[in-house]
Amino acid sequence: MSVIDWVDERLDLTEVRQxxxxxxxxVHAQKIWYYLGGMTLFLFSxxxxxxxxxxxxxxxxxxxxxxxxxxxVTQVKFGWLIRNVHSWSANLLxxxxxxxxxxxxxxxxxxxxxxxxxxxxxLLLFLMLGFGFSGYLLPWNELSFFATKVGTGIAGAxxxxxxxxxxxxxxxxxVTGATLSRFYGxxxxxxxxxxxxxxxxxxxxxxxxxxxxxxxxxxKLKPGERLRQMPFFPNYILRDVLAWYLVIAVLAALAAxxxxxxxxxxxxxxxxxxxxxxxxxxxxxxxxxxxxxxxVLGIEGERLGVIAFGIAALFLVLVPFLDRRASRGERSPxxxxxxxxxxxxxxxxxxxxxxxx
Amino acid sequence: MARTIALTFVILLGGARAFAAPGIVPVTxxxxxxxxxxxADRRLANPTRLFGGQxxxxxxxxxxxxxxxxxxxxxxxxxxxxxxxxVSAMAFxxxxxxxxxxxxxxxxxxxxxLMRTFAPRQRVDQATEYATSVHGKRLTAGDTxxxxxxxCHGAHGIRxxxxxxxxxxxxxxxxxxxxxxxxxxxxxxxxxxxxxxLPTRQFADYQKxxxxxxxxxxxxxxxxxxxxxxxxxxxxxxxxxxVANVCGxxxxxxxxxxxxxxxxxxxxxxxxxxxxNHAVAKPSDQMLSATAPGVxxxxxxxxxxxxxxxxxxxxxxxxxxxLKTGIEHSSAALAHLKNAGIEVSDPQLALREAGTRLTLxxxxxxxxxxxxxxxxxxxxxxxxxxxDRAAQSGAAELxxxxxxxxxxLGAILVFVVALGLKVRQIDRRDHERRTQSAGR
Numbered sequence: 001m002s003v004i005d006w007v008d009e010r011l012d013l014t015e016v017r018q019x020x021x022x023x024x025x026x027v028h029a030q031k032i033w034y035y036l037g038g039m040t041l042f043l044f045s046x047x048x049x050x051x052x053x054x055x056x057x058x059x060x061x062x063x064x065x066x067x068x069x070x071x072x073v074t075q076v077k078f079g080w081l082i083r084n085v086h087s088w089s090a091n092l093l094x095x096x097x098x099x100x101x102x103x104x105x106x107x108x109x110x111x112x113x114x115x116x117x118x119x120x121x122x123l124l125l126f127l128m129l130g131f132g133f134s135g136y137l138l139p140w141n142e143l144s145f146f147a148t149k150v151g152t153g154i155a156g157a158x159x160x161x162x163x164x165x166x167x168x169x170x171x172x173x174x175v176t177g178a179t180l181s182r183f184y185g186x187x188x189x190x191x192x193x194x195x196x197x198x199x200x201x202x203x204x205x206x207x208x209x210x211x212x213x214x215x216x217x218x219x220k221l222k223p224g225e226r227l228r229q230m231p232f233f234p235n236y237i238l239r240d241v242l243a244w245y246l247v248i249a250v251l252a253a254l255a256a257x258x259x260x261x262x263x264x265x266x267x268x269x270x271x272x273x274x275x276x277x278x279x280x281x282x283x284x285x286x287x288x289x290x291x292x293x294x295x296v297l298g299i300e301g302e303r304l305g306v307i308a309f310g311i312a313a314l315f316l317v318l319v320p321f322l323d324r325r326a327s328r329g330e331r332s333p334x335x336x337x338x339x340x341x342x343x344x345x346x347x348x349x350x351x352x353x354x355x356x357x
Numbered sequence: 358m359a360r361t362i363a364l365t366f367v368i369l370l371g372g373a374r375a376f377a378a379p380g381i382v383p384v385t386x387x388x389x390x391x392x393x394x395x396x397a398d399r400r401l402a403n404p405t406r407l408f409g410g411q412x413x414x415x416x417x418x419x420x421x422x423x424x425x426x427x428x429x430x431x432x433x434x435x436x437x438x439x440x441x442x443x444v445s446a447m448a449f450x451x452x453x454x455x456x457x458x459x460x461x462x463x464x465x466x467x468x469x470x471l472m473r474t475f476a477p478r479q480r481v482d483q484a485t486e487y488a489t490s491v492h493g494k495r496l497t498a499g500d501t502x503x504x505x506x507x508x509c510h511g512a513h514g515i516r517x518x519x520x521x522x523x524x525x526x527x528x529x530x531x532x533x534x535x536x537x538x539x540x541x542x543x544x545x546x547x548x549x550x551x552x553x554x555l556p557t558r559q560f561a562d563y564q565k566x567x568x569x570x571x572x573x574x575x576x577x578x579x580x581x582x583x584x585x586x587x588x589x590x591x592x593x594x595x596x597x598x599x600v601a602n603v604c605g606x607x608x609x610x611x612x613x614x615x616x617x618x619x620x621x622x623x624x625x626x627x628x629x630x631x632x633x634n635h636a637v638a639k640p641s642d643q644m645l646s647a648t649a650p651g652v653x654x655x656x657x658x659x660x661x662x663x664x665x666x667x668x669x670x671x672x673x674x675x676x677x678x679x680l681k682t683g684i685e686h687s688s689a690a691l692a693h694l695k696n697a698g699i700e701v702s703d704p705q706l707a708l709r710e711a712g713t714r715l716t717l718x719x720x721x722x723x724x725x726x727x728x729x730x731x732x733x734x735x736x737x738x739x740x741x742x743x744x745d746r747a748a749q750s751g752a753a754e755l756x757x758x759x760x761x762x763x764x765x766l767g768a769i770l771v772f773v774v775a776l777g778l779k780v781r782q783i784d785r786r787d788h789e790r791r792t793q794s795a796g797r
Binding site: 080081084230231235246248249252253256258261262 | 697698699700702703758759761762766769772773776777779780783784787
């Protein structure tokens, strides 16, 4: 008797067997984009695994954080690999999450009935950015310290709750050991709990509703014609695993050849080093805020920028409800243009922000 | 006419405090400014402009009469300039020159009680110091060209020493001194103690020095300028025997080592023998040699095997170079490892300690005793050896990582190929199944 039979005898896996046997993935020219979600999920699990291992040695205090990471990198067997994979995987995860986001945006996969899948995905993207922001400070090095000072300072520009949120994030008026404790709590408890729950919801919705088919592909189908499906098990899942292996290979090469530098320990009394920038995924936003004049129509420029980003985030969450044409299964060029503009903005401002003085 | 109108205006102001005066002579209006500001002769008009601008004395309530005397309220020229003391409590003294400048300034600046009310921490012995200076002595001897207070600080428009625009602000001192001392015409006739003409190249030499670079390029206001070695109010060349003390004010440890050395009794000019005075160049290890370009060679002969001094210099230099080369090699090895992602903060910190030993040895060298220098350098070499071992271990770790990566990438590649073949096999089977069912 196999293990599955043993479980089946006790839990009755008929429904699961049926689901596995029937689940299919639409086959069309743009099915390549389907892999991005799986790869992002794979990297999320890599983050959980390496993060738990790092937790065994990390000490969340201003006095010990840097030294504990240094210990992991120099003294712990394969600690350097775990830390480098965690750092690189975090960046690849956010890059792939953005790629997944734009592929869904361009293909209009958010349209009815997948509005909630999109909303949960958007919230996950914001959570991933939160992971990046909170994790950046944890090694307590000079760059992350001052970048967090700038980043939390931007949070202070949020209207009405700015001062409160700044103090809430920092645990005081300035970035100190209290900030590190808070970021640690967020990074290893609050965000993982929220993200795991949201990933569950997101996956449940994807499994329940199946893969979305692009509007153009749908329109080309003759009446009564059904798009060919590829069995999820094993045809698609094996392709997914193949993609994950490629991701592992890239991660291993990056970790070995481009190790994540630890830098020098943060010194709150040191002069701000030149060229302080946030991580690449915040560069576009950071550079935009730098370009906004100090005052626009009597409103503080930074505050106005933060309000604009808030509105943009809300707009993105509500896209499925605003794009009425897509929800009717029609082409919606306006939203395609908006997605293209957003992509051009993000890429160009990230590059400009990287090289701006 | 203009003068009359201006004068009338000032008098009409009555109680208005055109130049508020909590100073020595309270005034309600200033006829000095009213008249002098309209004079065509710039020598007489410019002081009102300068004094009316930024001037530390005016800002503290002092007025023209506090230095020049006279009546600041009298509209009549003769009465305003009355030197008899009958019109005003302050008899008109005119433009002070020579020793009168010192007396005028000292009237307040040597009065501890008065100065306490304006600048409690300011010294009040400038005039006493000045009397001991070469400038002061020459003035007393009747040399009217000798510098007085106004020569350096200005007469009107005087700024605080801490004001960056003051001619005696650290970055401006050398230029101010050079105003006279770099001018061959002005220095003509002045001689050194040995009777030779007073040189005028000091400023040009100083501009080549490490001190000038630190002050002007490094923005280090504590870097020495003229007054730090010569004194300011008591300005004089340091006596031959005092040179080491002057340099030792900042370079204390070097001075201490030198004082205990064999050279202390031999060197007439102390530090200057090797380092020069105004053109103090950045010291280098090359200086420690009895062959060119070393500075030991005027006294020692590097080619003479019996010259103990030359041998000592060669010994110390050799040890210093060995440690220096060792540090450079280790540093390059660590930098390579760091670039490759190996964490090397601990050996880098240790190497910094070796650098400290090198600095200590260079300092100890001023005692000119190889027996004291060698142990310090040996300590440094021991540290370098430890760092080298850490670097070798890091290099081995790097090789291990690279090999490990290639092995795992190979394994991944094999798995990916196998998976790809399996996918193709499944796809082909599915395709055949679809074709068969379509055929039925």
